[in-house]
Amino acid sequence: YNYLITRLIIRIIVRLLDYQNNLYPVKRRNRHSVAGPQFMGGRAGPVERAPVRRSNTMPPNLGKASIEERVTGPIADPGMVRIICGHHNWIAVAYAQFVVCYRVKESSGWQQVFTSPRLDWVIDRVALNAKVMGGSLGDNDKMVAVASGTEIILWAICPDGNGNEIGVFSLNVPVEALFFVGNQLIATSHTGKVGVWNAVTKHWQNQDVVPINSYDTAGSFLILGCNNGSIYYIDVQKFPLRMKDNDLLVTELYRDPSEDAITALSVYLTPKTSDSGNWIEIAYGTSSGTVRVIVQHPETVGSGPQLFQTFSVHRSPVTKIMLSEKHLISVSWGTQF
Template sequence: MPVYWGACWKIEASLLRVNWEQYGSSAGINWITVAYAQFLVCYRMKETSGWQQVFSSPHLDWVIKQVALNAKVLGGALGDHNKMVAVASCSEIIPWALQANGNGSEIGVFHLGVSAEALFFVGNQLIATSHTGKISVWNAVTKHWQIQDIVPINSYDAAGTFLLLGCNSGSIYYVDVQKFPLRMKDNDLLATELYCDPTEDSVTALSMYLTPKTSDSGNWIEIAYGTSSGVVRVIMQHPETVGSSPQLFQTFTVHRSPVTKIMLLEKHLISVCADNNHVRTWTVTRFRRMISTQAGSMPLASFKILSLDDLNGPAGCGAGTGPFGEWDKQQVLIQRVVLDTCQVFVRLSSTSKRICEVRSVDAAAITAFTVHECEGSSRISSHPRCYLFTGHANGSVQMWDLTTAMEMLGKPPEASSLTEEELLQQLAQCDFSMQFDLTGPPRTPNTR
């Protein structure tokens, strides 16, 4: 099945980060950050003028390994600068503050001292983590870096202003980044131990799902995590039990290798392990949008997403395939089988059913990809649409609309979709030797 819409820009992309921002109801402004080997470029799209380059960083002395974009810095924390972009090498981090017109100014160069495996924004705060146990936060209000040592970090996830860290010791640490809590005695970042795995296995994957507020005291928090032994667990914390450890809800022992990716969604629980991207999925039963403890989670599918270039992808096995998409909708997996290929396959993350095949319009090899959903044009009040961005080796970024393919996936095939050969085969199976008219007596052929 082909993809139904695409666009192309002349950009050489090795890393892609997308952030869509909607201003009011009259104009939609969208941002995309594309990282070259040693500098990055920011593009902005308006409905009236299309995509335009608005910022280009200076040439750096090192190769970019991580890139993060935040187009929603709230509360005027940066003054006239309401957007931020940051890059990281093995140990250096450079953030830029972007103005509304796109011009940017370097905030400073920070030396983490160790390799930064993850660089991302939670609210206004820029966060970098390392598997050695260091976590660094740039506070947009105080405008200074805060670095702290905890136990080695293997995974993380953020939802709202909450940040979870999965550690080698089996512990899950919790930080409310909005409050930016600091300890009084040493001014270190306050990272509270939220939960510890019963067998103290290393927490290698994390996923947090926040339900709407059920009371004045807070949210119902659901957390799914995977361990180095392949165990998948689901824990929950009720609003009335804030302050105590979450309760263990379910345990699945279906993987034989470390879990590399896990995703807890509204309707599905998805886990990926290091054994050739082996994926296991479950259906999640909910009552009033909260996970149900009566029916529980039921097994749905088991499959593998073959990918021979995982060793060259970011952050190891499973990270390059997804799942991608919104938490309350159907998510997708992006399968790039081999390196230097010009095509990827888009599959449902729940069942592995192929949605479509995306092939670059100019046969250029795909070097990076990401998926994002955004609001449609405000002038026609269209529904949100799902887009796939692909970066290519020949210096282009191509944009694909996946919404039409996903909508057609659930529709039965139409009669007009039959090919000529299929139609002839069906006609050959029909028997036209006898015909009867049941509305009257048999007709006598006219011999005249």
């Protein structure tokens, strides 16, 4: 009985402290600075949509953020954690209109490192890169990006915790996936749009491809499974552009024998055992329920991957697939493994 009374008193005190904190939100100067070419990168025109706005105040108390509404309507629960993503010893926690980054160390445990300015729209996607290797950002910088609708904001986080806005970009269609491949930020949409921000050139490029059903990464390559039965790849680190039209070079890697839509994709890159390179194994599922495994040997890079195995175990489209050194797991709409 005494234990229950003590817990009740503690909860009342905590709620009172939260209420007091909400009355005095912390303020901090917005550090963003958007360069003209970066701001316009990937946009169809400056009049299509007003620039993304941020508040000059930092988000209020995280437990009960006193944000009442966004531009397009009310927010049901602004203090609710919407998305969590992790990379190495960092995590990014997205609330409705701001993102917070935490870092864990053995000596000090979890520490809050970065809090973004409050945004005027609700965050739908988050990507985190806690290991930026080389480049102009420096080895100690981290990167975090958020997306809402068609818009994307990318920050560089300095060792002291200050965040500098790298740019605001637009995919021109709703962003359905946001992630890093090395130092490069990738945004995709099933409609056939791919956006790539290259860390070396500081350039954002939108590229039209065939409607995308699935994707995976292997090293610096982005692998796309598309609606026409083809698997394409983009080397996002080299960022190759075609000479004739300056479009991003998208190369067909393999075409399904039945030309069924590639609905799930998993790439396994074997450890490098010789100077000749890695074996690349790709497992994919199709709209007809077929599962195939294709393999590319280091010695046959020029000829493309070869069909290794075919499994006909599903009667509905494959929704998830996972390939590892010893296992292949596939899931269909009927949740059969």
